[in-house]
């Protein structure tokens with residue numbers, strides 16, 4: 001029941017009172033409250049008090065065409081008037097999602113057979129693991145079910161995918177990972193390579209670790225390996241040359257399927273349409289979400305290769321109808337948004353633009369941050385980059401996590417009109433703006449975060 005006096009409460013009070021926020025300290029939020037964003041245009045966001053911010057993160061690495069795009073808004077509105085919804089269970093379909101599926105499969109970076117639609121990156125990865133298990137059940141290998149992902153990978157937060165995510169903050173308190181999940185190291189030179197190792201040696205070392213794990217577990221028990229082309233939320237970790245080829249060789253040797261999680265990288269973030277293309281990956285299954293609609297409405301698409309699909313199809317005899325799907329699978333509004341979004345990205349050359357602006361952004365970040373006593377590394381690929389903060393560069397030492405340096409810099413950046421994000425497990429600041437970002441907006445983003453860093457460092461306890 002609506003309570004008396006609600007209209008008199010501020011938006012912040014209402015939010016504190018009724019909204020349960022994801023990835024937020026419950027206690028801190030009840031005391032602090034939310035920054036209420038009420039409008040967006042291009043790379044700019046506006047809060048309820050009229051302040052504006054440059055969004056250096058495109059939301060959560062997803063608003064690729066920028067905020068307030070009327071073409072996408074109009075496509076969604078038109079579709080909602082024509083056919084607002086119909087499901088796709090029991091051989092039902094709708095025209096827009098079928099056209100979208102055709103477009104996705106025919107433009108996939110490697111040959112793919114079908115797409116399965118869902119609503120988020122998490123549910124897509126969850127779906128794919130179920131497909132992998134089904135696949136091995138059809139093949140009569142019920143013991144081949146274990147899953148390998150990487151430390152600092154991010155693959156979602158469902159009961160299953162939280163464990164695939166290799167971040168402690170996603171496991172804590174949730175009994176994750178489930179028992180069939182294993183992790184190997186992230187391909188990050190800064191922390192994982194021995195001093196003086198070449199890329200080839202580092203890659204060989206990582207492939208050896210993967211192979212030893214598969215052999216120790218028993219190859220007959222290992223079903224799939226999941227990896228982002230560039231690990232985004234775990235720190236913007238860019239693999240060394242030859243990494244995926246070395247990993248794939250191991251996976252093929254033990255008949256382990258490869259899932260490429262393109263939720264962030266897919267549809268242009270790396271200045272190429274897909275990370276799979278950029279790194280020459282040959283996945284059996286590929287996950288997309290986020291940039292498929294530029295987050296105007298939720299949508300995910302799980303791409304399935306013929307090798308996998310043909311086995312799944314054999315399952316009908318044994319298991320009957322495929323017992324998996326979501327009410328909103330193949331939602332026509334999401335499909336209409338995706339088609340309009342992909343039209344814009346293609347027509348306006350936004351993937352090429354992401355590559356150009358990305359090169360400018362990386363150069364600017366290097367100019368302003370590299371060489372700083374507390375910057376361990378500046379790295380980037382396409383229009384995604386990170387500045388990793390350290391207590392000391394030589395010897396390389398992290399800040400005490402209790403100081404929450406990255407989080408403080410991100411908060412201070414807001415005071416300078418820039419929204420960046422501090423990534424977990426290292427004090428790393430991320431940059432992943434909309435593809436429509438201008439050079440002068442990049443200058444403002446880089447400058448705002450640099451000032452926030454200096455301000456924050458000045459407040460830290462000495463030593």
Ligand SMILES: Cc1ncc(COP(=O)(O)O)c(C=O)c1O
Nearest residue numbers: 120121122154155156261263264
């Ligand atoms: C690579 C990757 N996979 C999966 C996910 C999960 O997507 P969602 O938050 O839509 O469930 C994310 C989210 O950031 C992601 O970055």
